[in-house]
Amino acid sequence: MSEAIADLFKSLTHGVYLIGVADGETRNAFTAAWVMQISFDPLLLALSINPDHASFPLLESGGAFSVNVLKKDQPDLAEHYGKSGDPGPLAEPDWTTGKFGPPLRNDAMAWFECKAKYIAPAGDHMLVTGEVVGGKLLDADAMPMTYADTGNLDGAGALFPDSFTG
Template sequence: MTETLPSRSRRALDPDGFRRALAVHAAGVVVITAQSGGVPVGLTATSFSSVSLDPPLVSFYVDRSSTTWPSLRSAGHFAVNVLASDQAELAARFARKNVDRFAEPTRWRPGPLGAPLLQDVSAHLICLPHETVYVGDHILVVGQVAEATVHGPGRPLIYHQGRFGRFIAHPEERA
């Protein structure tokens, strides 16, 4: 469905105001990893989402200017590492540029198809590329989940207002 905004609504959006508005939305944190040409690659993503149960699809967005994306794109599969609340340093490491993300203290092992699986995460999803779509200044990446393993019901790492944090559940209400 395409709608036309009234002319008064089409004025230029303030980029800083837009960023501030988006920052109030909390998001889970994952690290996407792959093996490309025998070299492990990975990046932090806060745009991860489930897409479909049948077929099992998940998605994330990557900035078009990402230097990691070309290597991820050329891989035959990728892993989604769902980070636990105590893994903020790991998330920050995979978000940095010009650092060996897989060097110590990062702990990982090759997965069943070769993609690096990070240690101590809440879950691993092994995905086959399904679709990529260029959307604005990002690329939507959709993967078909071939294998899913939950390692524990731990608390998730959250990204909110430019910082990593922890989820705290509300006490259960009793009737």
């Protein structure tokens, strides 16, 4: 049953993030759980995004993105930016603009600013690698939100197969 496989994948510990993208004055953000560090030298992060998401063209054309680490007590933000469609304006004082253009969340636990380096297909998503060019720890006492904290907020339970193949 797909629910059992979804529960299995929730045991992989990973956080919940708001990914900020921009191209010129057009800005957007989306919730992501598939973010990881992949290199120390250069310092690289990778994320996964559905190519049909409205943020993907902004990421491609803007050439930069931010990774905003959500706090455990911010499930409302994960839900708001996890919905399909336009989340609405990314207004001050909640957001500011990074050096290379992507929006940075002022009440996040931390943020990273990245310049996109590589984009490649990865199943039904695109894998994006970015070089970290800035970052800031905003709340050292906060606990990061984990994917397991979100339950089935993203509806991903229905996307897992009913059994493994091969």
